[in-house]
Amino acid sequence: MTENGLEHIAFIMDGNGRWAKNRGLPRQAGHVAGAATFKKVIEYCGSVGITCVTVYAFSTENWKRPAEEVSAIMKLFAEYLAEAEKFCMKKNISIHFLGSKAPFGEYAARMTALEEKTKDLGLTLNLALNYGGRDDIVHAVNKLIAEGKKEVTEDDITSSLYTSHCPPPDLIVRTGAEKRISNFLLWECAYSEFYFSDVLWPDFDEKQVDLCVEEFGRRKRRYGGV
Numbered sequence: 001m002t003e004n005g006l007e008h009i010a011f012i013m014d015g016n017g018r019w020a021k022n023r024g025l026p027r028q029a030g031h032v033a034g035a036a037t038f039k040k041v042i043e044y045c046g047s048v049g050i051t052c053v054t055v056y057a058f059s060t061e062n063w064k065r066p067a068e069e070v071s072a073i074m075k076l077f078a079e080y081l082a083e084a085e086k087f088c089m090k091k092n093i094s095i096h097f098l099g100s101k102a103p104f105g106e107y108a109a110r111m112t113a114l115e116e117k118t119k120d121l122g123l124t125l126n127l128a129l130n131y132g133g134r135d136d137i138v139h140a141v142n143k144l145i146a147e148g149k150k151e152v153t154e155d156d157i158t159s160s161l162y163t164s165h166c167p168p169p170d171l172i173v174r175t176g177a178e179k180r181i182s183n184f185l186l187w188e189c190a191y192s193e194f195y196f197s198d199v200l201w202p203d204f205d206e207k208q209v210d211l212c213v214e215e216f217g218r219r220k221r222r223y224g225g226v
């Protein structure tokens with residue numbers, strides 16, 4: 001963890017489209033720039049002592065975007081998948097996908113293989129792809145029903161979510177000036193701190209991460225106590 005106790009940081013990587021629009025470029029160009037920021041930020045988070053990074057890359061609702069944009073994002077993901085093993089091995093990153101892999105067809109097996117291959121490495125990277133917080137809770141409850149449970153506890157749900165391998169996020173950062181959760185980590189955010197940045201995701205950098213960590217250090221967490 002960082003000196004001020006930050007273990008798990010989660011990013012809602014928002015603002016790619018507006019970044020591109022501001023430059024007169026197609027939205028897709030924003031996603032390309034955003035993917036580069038993602039790699040830079042992950043690495044930097046690891047270097048300051050953060051042990052778990054979650055990034056919201058594609059929501060269950062993002063499928064309603066124009067087909068052209070969805071395929072551009074999927075193409076970027078396929079490119080990332082091709083280089084991810086090498087990247088994770090080199091940077092000591094253990095990757096986990098949050099969300100159902102079913103829509104990814106031929107890539108699903110490769111995603112699972114990547115999780116297996118990197119599972120004992122250092123920094124945990126959760127890639128939320130086809131992820132929705134509501135979908136995750138429903139998926140968890142259905143899993144418990146399939147196991148024969150008639151009644152569930154909070155711990156049952158926590159340990160059946162896609163994030164069962166890691167602690168809840170200490171800090172959730174949303175870039176791109178919007179101030180909403182957009183179906184991200186709904187169960188896990190119960191006691192997370194929130195940080196909203198006006199910076200569009202492609203412009204986010206190491207300095208911005210430092211600001212997040214510093215701000216986290218100023219927060220007083222009470223968890224309902226005094």
Ligand code: IPE
Binds near residue numbers: 059
């Ligand atoms: C976030 O950027 C990336 C995804 C949701 C895939 P956006 O594409 O939402 O960018 P804006 O919000 O339109 O600027």
Ligand code: IPE
Binds near residue numbers: 013
């Ligand atoms: C949230 O951003 C999802 C991701 C960053 C992947 P959106 O751009 O989809 O959220 P809304 O539509 O502004 O709520």
Ligand code: MG
Binds near residue numbers: 176
């Ligand atoms: Mg957006």
